[in-house]
Amino acid sequence: MAIVKRAEERAYLTPLVGFLLLFLGFPAIVNLIYSVSTVSFQTLRSPSLSGFGNYLTVLADHGFWQAISFSMRFGILTALVECLLGLFLAIFLAPLLSKRAALMAPLMLPLMVAPAMIGLMYRLVLHEFAGPVPYYLFEWFGDSPAFLDINHAFWTLTVVETLQWTPFAFLLFYMAYVAVPLDVREAASLDGASGLKILWWIELPLMLPTLVIAFFIRFIDGFRVFDNVYALTGSGAGGSTTSLSIYIYQAFFKEGAIGKAVAASVILFLASLAVLYGLNWLAGRRRL
């Protein structure tokens, strides 16, 4: 027996669909039109179509490729480190956590703080005169690196991002780890398998779907990073920490180059669609 009638279905779905169309569909169309138009803040309502010039400008821009390179390296590296660290913590700490659930709280705390706020906090942590890290490094070793200069900024940001988001990977892996059925473990153990063998042949394969998903989520979030990078370096150190999101933001707000910003947005949109398509394909194939 159908609980919800056809007409009612439509009535219940319409508000959400309408809202999404208005706030995402309309902007998507505007993006497409503006990306092939000549447009400035004066001609917002009357953009004149001009072909693919904006795309060519973006693709010829050294800064755009620098931003792509930063976002790619940052996304892959942070996702990889976060997943490895998270996996280690989840498996190694599981015996401790399963008995004392309250221990989860400090491990999850960083996820509750705004990334922008974390970025600001690191400005203090790493500050030459007021920050404890340079203070102790000077105290102990007589020297401290300039964490935010052009040579170190990328690595500093990688550590900052990793420390905040490893808890996310850890959380997913821990949930997946404790969900591994006990009898499977016991059966293998009765057959004489060692702990490491069980981990490698039984637990990790069962956790694989979660591993893949966690990696993709962290990669996407790292790739589009904005908040903490903007708050910590403001894209600085010679543009070496300009992510693609920051590139778009700056093209629009700092340079007023609407066409360029919009064309870069469309490219980013297509790229994320490609990633999503790949992920969904993978999910379908592996029956995640």
Place this chain on the structure above:
Amino acid sequence: MNALRWIVFAVAALAMNFPIIVTLVTSFKSARELSVNPGLWINQPTLENYLRVLTQTDRFNIYSYLWNSTVASFIGTGLAILLAFPAAYVIARSEAGKRTLLPIVVNLRAVPLIIFAIPLYMMYQWLGLLDTRLGLGLILTIVNTPLALVILVNAISDVPLELDEAAKVDGANSWRIMISIIRPVVRPALVTTFIFGFITAWNEFLFGLMLTTNKAVPMTVGASFFFAASGGGVQWGTASAVMMLGALPPVFLGLLMYRQISGSMAAGAVKG
């Protein structure tokens, strides 16, 4: 082995929370102490930074930032639930929406929202929504919708269909079933969605930066103003107090609900 686990736990917890610990410690140091002692120890704890932030509101009005964040987060979370709940009910109970709407909305989580930011900025300019709490709240609704939908669809799917059918036999229509039968049963999920959404909304930065300038500036953006403060460099004690006050609401909610949140975060990621 267990001792080693405790050590790893302590190191991980310390490293991950290091910026929060440093900021907390610094917020209780006087400007004088800070200039000679940037370490992790406080010799003479003081509340002067918090007092200054909360009383000297002539330049940066922290109450206004906190209020803006509160209002916009309430709008952004409440509206997301109002929109997602009926849709989730349909998706959970019939095929409509399951194949198309749900995957599209779930995938939204992975689309960098900055790509919509520029047209939204222009749209807001035309509609007069720039620098308003309502405008910010509407964007936060978009940010919150994917997870709200996933959590609610999962929760409603777990409710036995017999409950709906029994109510239907008794003559209730679907609206009545949704409001009077389903809503009370999935109340825990609604609360989790609300808390989770509120934290997400409170912590949002990009749209606050782009769409507000003065009247509707949220806490995440307002906090950065304190860094650009006086010409004599950043007043770290004051800035730390501001950051602690800004981080407190989501942290408080998060610690209150961390079990539920961790469950739905994992479910939202994996089942989506």
